[in-house]
Amino acid sequence: MIPLHLAAPPEAVNAGVGVHGVWRLRDRFRLPDLWQLHLYGYSADLTVSGTTYSVEPGYVSLTPAGVPVQFDYRGRSEHLYVHFRPQLVGEPSYVPVVQDAGTAAPVLSDMLRSAIGASPSGSARVVAEVWAALWRVTQLSAPLTEGGAAAGHSAVSAAISHIEANLARTLTVPSLAAAAGVSHNHLTRLFRAETGLTVVAYIRQRRMARARHLLVSSTLSIPAVAASVGIPDLQAFNKACHRELGGPPRAVRAGNAVAGGARGT
Numbered sequence: 001m002i003p004l005h006l007a008a009p010p011e012a013v014n015a016g017v018g019v020h021g022v023w024r025l026r027d028r029f030r031l032p033d034l035w036q037l038h039l040y041g042y043s044a045d046l047t048v049s050g051t052t053y054s055v056e057p058g059y060v061s062l063t064p065a066g067v068p069v070q071f072d073y074r075g076r077s078e079h080l081y082v083h084f085r086p087q088l089v090g091e092p093s094y095v096p097v098v099q100d101a102g103t104a105a106p107v108l109s110d111m112l113r114s115a116i117g118a119s120p121s122g123s124a125r126v127v128a129e130v131w132a133a134l135w136r137v138t139q140l141s142a143p144l145t146e147g148g149a150a151a152g153h154s155a156v157s158a159a160i161s162h163i164e165a166n167l168a169r170t171l172t173v174p175s176l177a178a179a180a181g182v183s184h185n186h187l188t189r190l191f192r193a194e195t196g197l198t199v200v201a202y203i204r205q206r207r208m209a210r211a212r213h214l215l216v217s218s219t220l221s222i223p224a225v226a227a228s229v230g231i232p233d234l235q236a237f238n239k240a241c242h243r244e245l246g247g248p249p250r251a252v253r254a255g256n257a258v259a260g261g262a263r264g265t
Contacts, residue, residue, distance in 0.1 A: 002064055002097060004138065007090020009217055010035075012123070012130040014083040015115045021073030028070045034083040036063040037134065039101070039108050042077040046070070046098065053098040058105035060137055061098045080112040082130050093138040101140055103154075103161040108133055110165055128218040132210070136164070153190045155180040159199070167207055168230050173199050207231065208244040215253040222249045 013034055020027060021042075040055045047053070047070040048063055055061065063069055065085070071077075101108055115129035158180040163171060176199060177187040191199050207229040214225045226237035226249075238248055245252045 001094040002062060003092035004035075004062065004095050004134065005086045005088050005090060005092045006131065006134055006138065008087040009127050009131045010087065010134065011085040012082060012115065012126045013085065014081075015112065015126060015130065016081060017116065018079050018081050019076065020071060020079075021075050021077040025073045025075075026070065027073075028068065030068040031063075031065060031083060033065050034085060035065050036069070037061070037082040037084065037112075037130075037137070038063075039080040039105065039112055040077075041079055043074055044077055045072040047072075048097050051097075055098060056100070058101050059098060060101045060105075060108060060140070062095055062137065063097070080109065080116065082112065082115065082133070084130060084134075095138050099137075099140050101137075103158050104136060104140060104164075107161055107164045108136055111136065124217065124219040128214055128220075131217060132213060153194065155182045155187060156190050156194050159187060159191065160202075163203055163206060166230075167203075167210055168228050171203050171230065204240075204244070208240060211237075211241065211249075212245055212252060215249055216255070222253075225249070 018038075021044075038061045040059045040061070041057050043054070043056050045052050046055050046061060048061075049067055053061070111129050111133040115126045115133070118125040118129065159176045162176055162179040173188065174184050177184045180187055182190070188199060191197070191202065195202055197205065211225055211229045211231075214220050214228060215222070218225075220228070222237075223232075223234060226232055226234055229237075231237040231240060241247065241249050241252055247256060
């Protein structure tokens with residue numbers, strides 16, 4: 001496990017799509033002062049500080065600055081990457097070097113591709129997307145019991161991944177149940193048991209958490225933020241910010257709002 005500081009937004013230096021294994025099947029390198037985040041679309045062996053890990057499509061890796069890495073490819077290999085500098089403030093999260101993103105892989109892919117698409121002109125937006133993606137990576141191994149067994153139902157994980165990937169779109173309990181492969185009533189019961197919230201309350205909480213993040217950490221316009229969290233009606237978005245974030249969007253952006261607690265239904 002490696003300590004990753006995310007209490008403050010990282011400096012996102014570069015984001016892109018890496019294509020390897022075309023001219024040679026082995027790469028060795030290190031980045032002296034930059035961390036590396038990779039989301040893989042191929043099978044290969046990754047060696048970090050002498051330890052070799054197998055990576056597969058949908059796996060993610062984090063490499064601290066200055067650490068030597070070696071990639072052994074099996075042919076043409078493509079991954080998404082971010083090079084960044086974390087700010088060493090606050091308590092760190094402890095993250096495995098390599099992990100399977102599972103159902104979160106499409107969510108991470110969307111986040112990283114959004115960061116890549118915004119680079120280099122939209123630097124604040126790049127930071128927002130990278131910061132969100134890194135937090136998502138820290139949560140991949142979080143739902144474990146003390147004995148190390150996986151906790152939680154796969155249907156809830158699938159529903160949450162669908163929510164995270166589609167916050168800008170219309171989300172209904174029946175559509176989430178279909179995506180998770182369970183009935184409407186079964187998902188409702190599972191969701192309440194695992195999160196303490198109804199599905200609708202969870203969606204509202206996540207939309208407003210992302211809205212706060214984008215308002216504070218990006219230069220996106222308020223209408224763009226509203227649309228990106230699935231509340232394109234500005235009057236409704238303004239009311240939601242008042243209710244959930246303690247003030248109108250401009251006050252939240254300026255840091256003058258008093259945060260309110262999410263309400264279950």
